[in-house]
Amino acid sequence: MRHDLRVFPPLGTQPLRRRLLALGATAIAACALGLAAPQAHAADKIIIMVGGINKLIYLPPKLAESLGYFKEEGLDVELQSQPAGVDAENELLAGAVQAVVGYYDHSIDLQSKGKEVTSITQLLLVPGGMEMVRADLAGTVRSMADLKGKTLGVTGLGSSSSFLAQYLASRAGLKAGDYSILPVGAGNTLIAAMKQKRVDVAWTTEPTTSILLASGAAKVLVDMSSVEGTKAALGGLYPASSLYVHRSWMMSHKAEAQKLARAFVKTLKYIQTHSAEDVAEKMPKDYYGGNKAIYVQALKASLPMYSPDGKMPAGGPEQVLKVMAGFNPNIKGKNIDLAKTYTNEFVDAVK
Template sequence: MRHDTPVFPRSLAAPLRRSVRALAIGAMAACTLGLIAPQAHAADKIIIMVGGINKLIYLPPKLAESLGYFKDEGLDVELQSQPAGVDAENELLAGAVQAVVGFYDHSIDLQSKGKEVTSITQLLRVPGGMEMVRADLADSVHSMADLKGRTLGVTGLGSSSSFLAQYLAARAGLKSGDYSMLPVGAGNTLIAAMKQKRVDVAWTTEPTTSILLASGAAKVLVDMSTVEGTKAALGGLYPASSVYVHRSWMNSHKAEAQKLARAFVKTLKYIQTHSAEDIAEKMPKDYYGGNKAIYVQALKASLPMYSPDGKMPAGGPEQVLKVMAGFNPNIKGKNIDLAKTYTNEFVDAAQ
């Protein structure tokens, strides 16, 4: 007799076989119904669309990936890029991605259209960019009031850059018909549009602003890369880059939303505690635009714009709503529920 073979009394053998069979059938049914997740299956992939992944205003997602913070949270994250935030927004609405890194103001714009997205982590306290004028026009264009009959370059129609341009023009006394807007993307396509004189003024961010200034191709018209400059231009803070998701996805994926927020909060803390040189070393070399020194210089100047903790700054949503209502008739006078456009729930838990 083999001593490794268990022996049961005949009176117990049949009931035991029936119990084992019942357990096996139950387990198979549970797997079929999705009650027990097979161990071999990885976590569902989360695709994050970024409105221009090599822009410094959208640096945190790539930095989080490079530091391994998504993997530390057990997340399978894929980063994708679109040239403008409005394109990323459209991907989210189409259900092609689960999250977007783009400007918070889209959550207000979308709610006015009957769609609900919610920012779960705030990455920037200010827009982090500039309206820049072509160098050959700098003597005649001193402010947004001088743009009558001229062309403004924006990343895309319906993008946050177009929101800001329209508000600044309206604040300067211009009507929408006094100027035209041309979508020119960002980076090299924007620089080409400036050099080819297809636009007179354009919104851009680092490192493109530093490249334009270093080459002498453009000068600063309105600076919203700092807290002081943003308050002077807009009348208050303008929380910009954020991680936003469908509100329905957030409510049905609380665990994933919490892990995303924790990864981004850790990334923001890394930015606060490391030098521009350290951070640049974690980024892909093709982000440098062929000039690492300018990239590091631009990053060093940009560090104060990042949120220290991922929280929505007090008064920020109200200020963004004020700006949006200042030029958009679809928002002015409409009842916007700001409490649904952002939440600090996840970043508070991540601290």
């Protein structure tokens, strides 16, 4: 709202005392009318940016909202969405949001750049996605080693999917110059990129994975939707989706951080104790992509990837650091303090 002060006579025509009194009265009146209220309200609201809110890897925040768990904690939470985790991260750094649901590895990458964010609840034990190859190339591209001269699709440059794709390629003996990377987002934009043959292999998650498989447009190249598949591909667990915040915000908002952790732990417990059909019923109908059966099927296959308790798995941070240090120039030669990239303090306090 605009507050026009031109109702006052020009300043030069009033004695100084009258001018100060008039301006002071205006400020008091503005407060009485609640004109300062939006700022106070904004300070109370917690905006959580999600790196693709309709992806199953980021299901917990919307489910928590649908179940009323944020309100039960007395929190005023607004969920917003960005197509890639790296974009959500930028919103956090800009101060536009208070928290992000994105991959834990961003906490490590940001610390290497002098920015401290901390994961306060771990939502996924594994990346929860797959590298998928176009169906017409499935006969010749049987592993990541066959990607020389090919184009890899990722959600965004600097995104977790780009970290993982480069690491998988390096484990297969390829160098960065052997292939190209193209950001294609997720969901419909990724599907379009595959069908238009702008990418040869792409990282994607449910329900997009099931949609591509059902349509025959792509086949699975590397499966990291399960603990077993992730260990086979990466050599260990790779804790992925998490709720992370600025470390300074966490230290100055302990009560809010605890309430957020409690809401998410309750949500994870709900996932563990309910069927895929039950969970799907709590989600917005437009998340089904016009096919509820495929959505439920994808959700059923995804249930094992969710953390049962929100805790960081033992050895997980070390494995993520190992993956990233293999190719990420920001991390090479840096001393990363993993203890500052995550904490179990808040989930441990949940009864």
